[in-house]
Amino acid sequence: MKSMIFNNAIILEGEEFEITRGYLVVEDGVITEIGEGKTPKKRAIDVKRGYVVPSFTNAHVHLGDGIAQDIGAYEPIEKRVGKESIKFKILKRNIIPGIKASLKEMISSGTTSFCDFREGGVEGIKKLKGCLTPLHEAVILGRPDGDPIQSVLNESNGIGISSISSYNETELKKISTAVKSSGKLLAIHAGEVRDDLEEALKLEPDFLVHLTNVNEESLELVFSKNLPVVLCPRANAMLGVGIPPIKEILSNTLAAFGTDNVMVNSLNMLREMEFAFKIIRGLSKDYRFNGERILKAATLNGRRVLGLEDNAIKEGAKADFLIFHNRKYIYDPIIAILHRFEIKDIRALVKGSKCIKRY
């Protein structure tokens, strides 16, 4: 049996991130014991009052355009990621090195699971699959791009529709019906530039991505259906299309964060959290808005939206967590994670029986 013992830890335990000062035991990739105080067990790693936190889930990315970071940064969204845009010219190149570099960057910044809207049909999905390592848990949503829908579904976790305007009504219906009968996921970019919620909701998606430019009525409709939403505030800001109503969405439905196109935005979930947290507090003038909700959106919620097993830190759960270095003078670990810690403060990543350490 392979076991790892982390001693002298401050553990953000369970769904509510309750603080336990003690130790944590992982056996064969599963958390078997969380206890208070110091463990007398031998071979324990002293994490020096480090914070044990669930790993991040990046609930919306496009890794394929990672070879062209910030290309066309001063061009409008249509020229960067629309039909016949710079992005699609880039995707014709050899994208594999960019995907590999992005996957590496995700692990070093504490993200173990992600959802990719993969372009390029079956071939595109295979390219990403070929780059994955045992540390990555990928939910790949493909798109037909000339291939039969069923072939794309056979290779993927479902379909990620780029935009309502990419297909006609008959094609959309065909896609939606095929995904529903396969039992896989259907997601769609919606309300990024204009409010197209009415058409998007007709497809009965499992979750929506963006909701940056939507009216109150559309938002109410999403909330009444309890439809999960993935927010990409930094990418929206970078593309100059607006800022989604983050506080309202986080308060009314299951919401997670994604960093979107690697071409447009970095994969760093620490930065995504800080941006979202401060935008909410700054725009709403609500200084009481609790940071725990942001951390939850970047960790546990993402996995719930994607239908993955929970990675809350509790006995019996699969190990999927980070250990942040503790610094002097920190009074609130969650706030510190949201806006003080950097990638270099992640001292260990534990996924199943694997542990990457920087001690």
Ligand SMILES: [Zn+2]
């Ligand atoms: Zn996207």
